[in-house]
Amino acid sequence: MILTDKRNYAKELDRLLARVQKPARYAGGEWNSVCKEWEETAVKIAFAFPDVYEVGMSHLGLQILYDTVNRRPDTLMERVFAPWGDMEEKLRQNRIPLLSIESKRPLGDFDIAAFTLQYEMSFTNILNMLDLAGIPLRSSDRKSGFPLVIAGGPCAFNPEPLAEFIDVFAIGEGEELFHDIIDVYKSAKERGRERLLRELAGIQGIYVPAFYRAGYNSDGSVCAVSPREGAPARVVKRVVEDYDRVTFPEKPIVPNTGVVHDRIMLEVLRGCTRGCRFCQAGALYRPVREKSPDTLIRQAEALVKNTGYDEISLTSLSSADYSGINPLVKGLLDRMDGLGVGVSLPSLRVDAFSVDLAGELQRVRRSSLTFAPEAGTQRLRDVINKGVTEKDLLEAVSAAFGAGWQAVKLYFMIGLPTETREDLDGIASLAGLVLKKGEEMGVKRGRLKVTVSVSSFVPKSHTPFQWEPQNTIEELREKQMYIKSLLRDKRISFKWHDPGVSFLEGVIARGDRKLSAALERAWQLGSRFDGWSECFNFRTWMTAFEDTGLDPGWYAHRRYDYDDKLPWDHVEAGMSRNFLVREHRNAMEASTTPDCRTGRCPGCGVCTEMGVKPEMGGGGGCDPLQDQVF
Amino acid sequence: MTRYRIRYSKEGAARFISHLDMVRTFERVVRRASLPLSLSEGFNPHPKFGFGFPLPVGMAGQNEYVDLMLDSAMDPEQIVCSLERVMPPGLRVTGACLVEEKSPALMAQIERSVYQVRAAREELPKGVETLRKCLEDMMGMREITIGRRKKDGRNVIFDIRPGLLAFSVREEEAALIIEMELMTSSSLNVRPEEVIEAVRGRCGLLNNDCHLYFTRTGIVGPGGRDLFICL
Structure with a gap:
């Protein structure tokens, strides 16, 4: 001290x-x-x-x-x-x-x-x-x-x-x-x-x-x-012994001023089985574990009593995946309705089931619904292992328009490995199909709105795409402008991320120890709150790299070989290197890998490495292979 | 439905809760207290509150009021106890009163507020007597103008004299205490900072960037009528 x-x-x-x-x-x-x-x-x-x-x-x-x-x-x-x-x-x-x-x-x-x-x-x-x-x-x-x-x-x-x-x-x-x-x-x-x-x-x-x-x-x-x-x-990495029984805050701090997520956050499950190949959270939080419905209902009741909030958000990487989501939601609504407390889902899967669920929960159609198809063509969605088809999306938006929503937001990523012009065209055509679906479903003229939000792919450690190069700022900017030029309809609005920020994310995400010097220099030069667009200054960062003799592009745009030593190789998230290599190869062939909830263990290695098992407290099942698979 | 007037104080860290956030804080407080709240109709039912004149961020309040509607009658003492157990630090409930359900909104009943401004005595180098003299002179004036910035950004000259009802100064140990009663109605509202600004401008007595601690000590109706009278 x-x-x-x-x-x-x-x-x-x-x-x-x-x-x-x-x-x-x-x-x-x-x-x-x-x-x-x-x-x-x-x-x-x-x-x-x-x-x-x-x-x-x-x-x-x-x-x-x-x-x-x-x-x-x-x-x-x-x-x-x-x-x-x-x-x-x-x-x-x-x-x-x-x-x-x-x-x-x-x-x-x-x-x-x-x-x-x-x-x-x-x-x-x-x-x-x-x-x-x-x-x-x-x-x-x-x-x-x-x-x-x-x-x-x-x-x-x-x-x-x-x-x-x-x-x-x-x-x-x-x-x-x-x-x-x-x-x-x-x-x-x-x-x-x-x-x-x-x-x-x-x-x-x-x-x-x-x-x-x-x-x-x-x-x-x-x-x-x-x-x-x-x-x-x-x-x-550490994984808790018994997720269902690990301590959970039943008396969380209730802020006196509005914060970003100003509601009860009830964590229903941890981890995700979907295996999107770009997703770092999906890799880091495995294996998937669900809390039991009894635990969740007890925690929800305590949280309402101890906080006074009027909304419970069922949080996780993909809450609609919770095995017993329907009975859980029904059980919660039965107990909460008389108290004027609502239940909500923070994010939706791209399917009609999720939309129906959201419709049951959100009786007032307050805002738009958001879906993340991530890529514009089936080929590229298979490359990233996003198990979503055009049919899924159209069914989901039909359900949404049918249930009274008038605005839909679609999240995509650009700069993904193997991406071509066709994939960018696909983003625009999907947006057009969603718009058309809205017309067919009779959404009022002047109310129908589709927002296309495009972020840029950042290769992250411990994922099958950790070896992949990131697009340059110029490439990303050109792609953004290209998509913008395709989205002519006034009812479609287009949003994109600052490619300069994505670039720095990529540099740091795959950075090594030498980067410490550049971080310190950027801070000395006044960088603060770089995630806030009003504070971010790209020039400052470039000066910091120059002053410390580092080439940021070398970190972001580099393609690693499978045999290369990676700066984070000594930190183990559980997925075996062999699995990551296999997943990367599958990606290059646009070949998909099943979700381990389907009961077919893809052999990622987390369960064997960590000596754990998926825990499906909500009633589902999945059995990990006991031996490493290559 | 029954309507209760809750009297509360807002001090310490709670002074920095904005009025909008106070509404939210009270919603949570009454839900934690499990009071039989009467909720608004509609898809998104909300507890029904009637707040008084907003307290500016940073200012303490000793006797603030909020009206709330309950579905069933409760002993006011019981309401105070239930709320006191669940108030965040700095907010305290000091009383509850049954009031006429159909009487006008609390906001419409407020005419004046009493404020106390505290400063360290060394902030007033020329002594309290000179300040008292200055205040008396000010009270004798027919017009006291200050600059006021309107919401649209325009600066206007505003006369605070009609809104300045009473004014006094005293010493208490090492502190200097100015008390004032000001109009706080929708037609005429004078803020205590504006009075201090006028004192500074006219008498130049207070040090320039001295620290002042503002407290609203009371809110009253027309003619000074107490708003906390139980049925």
């Missing part, structure tokens, strides 16, 4: 709040927030979210870990968010360090600062938060007296770009891993930082980058990330 002088930061902050935008972001005092006795609690942890309060408070992982840790009498967890620019300026002017929401203590006073890595474009905020806390950015500059800086979440699966800044990465699910970290911290903290790190490195799922040396080939590519001092050669 840094010794700070005895200033009354709470009072100083209170005065600043009158002069910043949205002061409720920093004020705290929310229902169910936990404020423990500082002096009497052995371990103090700050959950640091590298984005604004409204984004961080919409993140279920924050609520889960806050609850998990605060259940321990020996530990407290408070929250810290990235201050928006106006607040950062005021903090720096008044020499106030970054403070926690609960007790308004400096981040540097905590034993552990735990960052969550949800998005590559929040990385500069991590550096900024450390700097605002007076904590040296580089792990090697932090002697004892500073907090242990740890980081977890999906982007921790390629930890290398942040390896210079983070002491300890936590790979995989945190509910049990966090307890192990705290236990080791308590027993080893008195014995010095080096010893503490060494003992932490012995926990499954912990990666301590200081114990690994990154070696490079003459062309700059990674030749090895090799362990030293007895650290494990492969860091295997």
